[in-house]
Amino acid sequence: xxxxxxxxxxxxxxxxxxxxxxxxxxxxxxxxxxxxxxxxxxxxxxxxxxxxxxxxxxxxxxxxxxxxxxxxxxxxxxxxxxxxxxxxxxxxxxxxxxxxxxxxxxxxxxxxxxxxxxxxxxxxxxxxxxxxxxxxxxxxxxxxxxxxxxxxxxxxxxxxxxxxxxxxxxxxxxxxxxxxxxxxxxxxxxxxxxxxxxxxxxxxxxxxxxxxxxxxxxxxxxxxxxxxxxxxxxxxxxxxxxxxxxxxxxxxxxxxxxxxxxxxxxxxxxxxxxxxxxxxxxxxxxxxxxxxxxxxxxxxxxxxxxxxxxxxxxxxxxxxxxxxxxxxxxxxxxxx
Amino acid sequence: xxxxxxxxxxxxxxxxxxxxxxxxxxxxxxxxxxxxxxxxxxxxxxxxxxxxxxxxxxxxxxxxxxxxxxxxxxxxxxxxxxxxxxxxxxxxxxxxxxxxxxxxxxxxxxxxxxxxxxxxxxxxxxxxxxxxxxxxxxxxxxxxxxxxxxxxxxxxxxxxxxxxxxxxxxxxxxxxxxxxxxxxxxxxxxxxxxxxxxxxxxxxxxxxxxxxxxxxxxxxxxxxxxxxxxxxxxxxxxxxxxxxxxxxxxxxxxxxxxxxxxxxxxxxxxxxxxxxxxxxxxxxxxxxxxxxxxxxxxxxxxxxxxxxxxxxxxxxxxxxxxxxxxxxxxxxxxxx
DNA sequence: TTGAAAGCGCTAACAA
DNA sequence: TTGTTAGCGCTTTCAA
Numbered sequence: 039x040x041x042x043x044x045x046x047x048x049x050x051x052x053x054x055x056x057x058x059x060x061x062x063x064x065x066x067x068x069x070x071x072x073x074x075x076x077x078x079x080x081x082x083x084x085x086x087x088x089x090x091x092x093x094x095x096x097x098x099x100x101x102x103x104x105x106x107x108x109x110x111x112x113x114x115x116x117x118x119x120x121x122x123x124x125x126x127x128x129x130x131x132x133x134x135x136x137x138x139x140x141x142x143x144x145x146x147x148x149x150x151x152x153x154x155x156x157x158x159x160x161x162x163x164x165x166x167x168x169x170x171x172x173x174x175x176x177x178x179x180x181x182x183x184x185x186x187x188x189x190x191x192x193x194x195x196x197x198x199x200x201x202x203x204x205x206x207x208x209x210x211x212x213x214x215x216x217x218x219x220x221x222x223x224x225x226x227x228x229x230x231x232x233x234x235x236x237x238x239x240x241x242x243x244x245x246x247x248x249x250x251x252x253x254x255x256x257x258x259x260x261x262x263x264x265x266x267x268x269x270x271x272x273x274x275x276x277x278x279x280x281x282x283x284x285x286x287x288x289x290x291x292x293x294x295x296x297x298x299x300x301x302x303x304x305x306x307x308x309x310x311x312x313x314x315x316x317x318x319x320x321x322x323x324x325x326x327x328x329x330x331x332x333x334x335x336x337x338x339x340x341x342x343x344x345x346x347x348x349x350x351x352x353x354x355x356x357x358x359x360x361x362x363x364x365x366x367x368x369x370x371x372x373x374x
Numbered sequence: 375x376x377x378x379x380x381x382x383x384x385x386x387x388x389x390x391x392x393x394x395x396x397x398x399x400x401x402x403x404x405x406x407x408x409x410x411x412x413x414x415x416x417x418x419x420x421x422x423x424x425x426x427x428x429x430x431x432x433x434x435x436x437x438x439x440x441x442x443x444x445x446x447x448x449x450x451x452x453x454x455x456x457x458x459x460x461x462x463x464x465x466x467x468x469x470x471x472x473x474x475x476x477x478x479x480x481x482x483x484x485x486x487x488x489x490x491x492x493x494x495x496x497x498x499x500x501x502x503x504x505x506x507x508x509x510x511x512x513x514x515x516x517x518x519x520x521x522x523x524x525x526x527x528x529x530x531x532x533x534x535x536x537x538x539x540x541x542x543x544x545x546x547x548x549x550x551x552x553x554x555x556x557x558x559x560x561x562x563x564x565x566x567x568x569x570x571x572x573x574x575x576x577x578x579x580x581x582x583x584x585x586x587x588x589x590x591x592x593x594x595x596x597x598x599x600x601x602x603x604x605x606x607x608x609x610x611x612x613x614x615x616x617x618x619x620x621x622x623x624x625x626x627x628x629x630x631x632x633x634x635x636x637x638x639x640x641x642x643x644x645x646x647x648x649x650x651x652x653x654x655x656x657x658x659x660x661x662x663x664x665x666x667x668x669x670x671x672x673x674x675x676x677x678x679x680x681x682x683x684x685x686x687x688x689x690x691x692x693x694x695x696x697x698x699x700x701x702x703x704x705x706x707x708x709x710x
Numbered sequence: 711t712t713g714a715a716a717g718c719g720c721t722a723a724c725a726a
Numbered sequence: 727t728t729g730t731t732a733g734c735g736c737t738t739t740c741a742a
Binding site for chain 1: 734735736737738
Binding site: 046089091092093094095096097098099104105106108113114115117120121123124127128131134136137138139140141153156157158159160161162182184262263264266267288291292294295298317318320321322323 | 382425427428429430431432433434435440441442444449450451453456457459460463464467470471472473474475476477489492493494495496497498518520598599600602603624627628630631634653654656657658659
């Protein structure tokens, strides 16, 4: 079997059916020039009858403005990523663009190169790169400068225009809050950083420095909550830890579970805070103190910048937003 | 400012630079026919120098086989959706395809029509429709049959080829387990169903019928854990409920929180089970008893079927997989 | 208001 | 092994 399907009608079929020339059909398609009502009607009818859909490929070729935006990301199902992508997709769709997603699984040359090549094989109008992690950063470096690009990140950096979340400031505030509760210092479990150090970690360091607190060695988690659980178990055995700042809520949940398995209660024995304000954060026991980040808005903003560039507008280098502290019940004063 | 960027080189630029004809360049590009090593080298050099990338639009136009797969979904960030999309993307990428995502926000005609039109404006090779919910189902109905399509769902249905999860069987097993624990009946909180009734609900009904238990009116949640919390609060006041089967883990977590707010403990006062085996399910307190569904595998399977169709192969109508029960600690025998 | 002609960047057929 | 010639389906001149 296979392709015995009747091949789709093309513009000339419509023209013939309507008894007009091809350019006339094109004109009604684009609503561009004057077409007599009579012919317009005939054309419309023919289109309807034949179920005609103009070929996207041909259009892209001749118009030189594809309606496809490519998003490059290190992963797609992690909360922050998924929400950012949702924001991009939603606003892109409203503006008549489709979005493609390509994940770059690791930062090694071959993987990055393959993913980039794949993307460039598509007729794309522009790119949004989620550079929350090393693969994203690596991909950004491989991209030809000739394609309009916007990046999305948690820290300001020079380069392409960027939609950014002021994570460092928010993290500093959050850790400052913990310190204010009376904790001597705050331990840190970080998620995979985009570079040597990401905004969350920087903010943590700044808060500790501000009060002259000890700066303990951070723990490294992966994106999996399970890695948080393992770290939680370790933490449970360290009697000096009274407060833990986790790189995101999912890791915080894992850490809390690990702590529980190790016999420690939150927030009675140790305070644990997260980051992102995941929808489950407030359902957790205890409800998580965290920082609310509007990733969907971030994605929308990134698309907005890209749209500006595509429209030939002058676009600001940065568009940043400040996350907000959300105090719930997973942090308390240390036991005296 | 805007487009003062030098426009990208095209194949004829390469041909000129390499001192060969355009088709020769095309030949080395596609590795198709014989090209002398000498010319091949020159061409390769020219390509490198000019940073030439063949136009995807032109290729799609002439080859009639675009390398883009469109995924249509009711949402993108919900766990099951996100994972399925990841599975599609991953296997598509391995096969040299890019995937685009379009969300259909509701099932109303206009929304569906707009989304479909957007997708059809792209040069797509095939479609994967996630019909876990009404928007997905509606979209599927609007799609022209001329485009190779595969759907993904929790229940077998005729129509286009389908990758399916045998949710009803798994739900039946899970509810049966609860009944086996000694519960008189099991209440049900369902997530937005794809049609009048989805597999999870059907399985629940079957399990109750099998033992002649009462069939209480199900509760309807949205995709938001918060809706589960609200329902949990209601449930807390109903002393006859001893076991609750939730449509997914996130809702289960919300329900448990609501129950806790209403003074009920899980599983001591009431047993609650979820569905999906979300990565956070085992981190929860208590760890959630649920059903493991391999959505990524489901997505991969869907792409596999699509690839088969595109390759002109004969493809089976269904490809199903049986989820597995995961017993943890959120369910126990009822208090006597 | 309309049609004829040209061309977008590429690949496929056909000679040479 | 290579170049010449034709399109792919559409939009955009340019005349009429």
